[in-house]
Amino acid sequence: MSGAAHDFGFEHVPETDQSFENALAKARAGERLTVDDGVELITTGTDREGIDPERKELVLEAADRRRAEVVGNDVTFVANLNNNVTTACNTGCLFCNFKNTAHLFEADSDADHGGFTKTPAESRDIVADAVEMGIYEVTSVSGLHPALVLDEEHREILEAYDNPAAEVNYKPPEAYDTDPASYAEQLSAMSAAGAHVHSMTPEEAHHAKRGTDWSYEEVYRRLADAGLASAPGTAAEILVPEVREVICPGKIGTDEWVAGIEGAMEADLDVTATIMYGHVETEKHRVLHLDVIRDLQDRYGGITEFVPLSFIHQNTPLYDRGLVTGGASDDEDELMVAVARLYLDNVDHIQSSWVKFGNAKALKLLNCGADDLMGTILSEEITKRAGGGFGEFRSFDDYVDMITAIGRRPVERSTDYRTRRPIDPDDGPHGPTLGPRADGTPLLDGRRDPATADD
Numbered sequence: 001m002s003g004a005a006h007d008f009g010f011e012h013v014p015e016t017d018q019s020f021e022n023a024l025a026k027a028r029a030g031e032r033l034t035v036d037d038g039v040e041l042i043t044t045g046t047d048r049e050g051i052d053p054e055r056k057e058l059v060l061e062a063a064d065r066r067r068a069e070v071v072g073n074d075v076t077f078v079a080n081l082n083n084n085v086t087t088a089c090n091t092g093c094l095f096c097n098f099k100n101t102a103h104l105f106e107a108d109s110d111a112d113h114g115g116f117t118k119t120p121a122e123s124r125d126i127v128a129d130a131v132e133m134g135i136y137e138v139t140s141v142s143g144l145h146p147a148l149v150l151d152e153e154h155r156e157i158l159e160a161y162d163n164p165a166a167e168v169n170y171k172p173p174e175a176y177d178t179d180p181a182s183y184a185e186q187l188s189a190m191s192a193a194g195a196h197v198h199s200m201t202p203e204e205a206h207h208a209k210r211g212t213d214w215s216y217e218e219v220y221r222r223l224a225d226a227g228l229a230s231a232p233g234t235a236a237e238i239l240v241p242e243v244r245e246v247i248c249p250g251k252i253g254t255d256e257w258v259a260g261i262e263g264a265m266e267a268d269l270d271v272t273a274t275i276m277y278g279h280v281e282t283e284k285h286r287v288l289h290l291d292v293i294r295d296l297q298d299r300y301g302g303i304t305e306f307v308p309l310s311f312i313h314q315n316t317p318l319y320d321r322g323l324v325t326g327g328a329s330d331d332e333d334e335l336m337v338a339v340a341r342l343y344l345d346n347v348d349h350i351q352s353s354w355v356k357f358g359n360a361k362a363l364k365l366l367n368c369g370a371d372d373l374m375g376t377i378l379s380e381e382i383t384k385r386a387g388g389g390f391g392e393f394r395s396f397d398d399y400v401d402m403i404t405a406i407g408r409r410p411v412e413r414s415t416d417y418r419t420r421r422p423i424d425p426d427d428g429p430h431g432p433t434l435g436p437r438a439d440g441t442p443l444l445d446g447r448r449d450p451a452t453a454d455d
Helices: 020-029 035-043 053-071 120-133 152-159 164-168 183-191 202-207 216-226 241-247 254-266 283-300 330-343 359-365 381-386 396-405
Strands: 074-078 080-082 137-140 196-199 228-231 270-277 303-310 372-375 409-413 420-422
Touching: 020 035, 020 053, 035 283, 035 330, 053 330, 074 420, 080 120, 120 137, 120 183, 137 183, 152 164, 183 196, 183 216, 183 228, 202 216, 202 254, 216 228, 216 254, 254 270, 254 283, 270 283, 270 330, 283 303, 283 330, 303 330, 330 359, 359 396, 372 396, 396 409
Parallel strands: 074 372, 074 409, 080 137, 137 196, 196 228, 228 270, 270 303
Antiparallel strands: 409 420
16 A cells, blocks of 8 residues: 555455466566456565566556557647636545535635635636637536536425435525536536536536436436536546545445446546545555456447546645555556556556646656646646645647657647647647637747746
């Protein structure tokens, strides 16, 4: 376990009857890996204590070779904006410092908090301004505000309960200082200027169907009608029940998360998949999580990318309560990306995150099996509030400089990867061209200097 400060008595521990050498041979040959194979690779062998540096390099080399075979030398990125609607949430996840307890947002509360709730009009204006600059994707992941509903039909159903606050976590908009309206209204507002809206995790979809017998497919179809274009597979954390019971007992379980992602794909939406690792879980939990994702992709085929999210421990309840002493090590981050590439033989794209890692380490992970470098991100509240310190923006010129520095080709992409534009490093300055208002002008040109990383 990465930074775990306790023995949680987990059933799933990194012990196998496989050998590291056999697992590596299978990975090199392109054979489908078993969970035991994955455990041997991600631990660099359960026959040894700690991570063996020579074995680690062999795993990274195999993953980088597989990356080149699958996607070549392109490194992709997208011109995007984060527009999270609210931090109000009562779920109480121990790894999270993004949310604020929802009662702090009530109209009769005089508590001072750093949270926010945006109206649909505010979301519309924020996204419209970004689209004018060339942005074409907006990502939105929010807290589970008790007043947020799918649509007005959903609100009527919830208000009919005898005690909606206790029974279905619902309070009317007038109870709060700002009305978040409905998911449908927020999505309509964010899509109005032509941006691709990537939003509504399975956790949010569950919130959007609470108190009803609606299926996830029906919910996602309604959301798509309102403006949703694809769904992020966040809220996954670790898809093993015994880990979720420790870090997020108030969240939906593994089976419910899987059902939500299935519903999104049944509604003909592309989805992504994630893992949030480096806290209390064991290496076997990480591989079991990968197995869930691979099975989903085998059955549906709608996962466009896999995003490893290394736990940022500062300012989180897990750290404050002494349950963890830190996050994943550099070696663990590299092996997580590498084994994801080798294990997920049906997912083409693996993402590296400069928000989580900073420029230098994010580039290193591109040589460990990753091929995508996220997006420009004009705001990134979640990692920042948890203690991340690597800035909130990367320009196209930043991307071109970083990617060419490691000998790879920079490629602007659409959210779904179906549209791609290779960028000539010598033809600068560089800006997006794939958006409804994008014409190649650099983002934020003349508006403000982009933030820089503390690398």
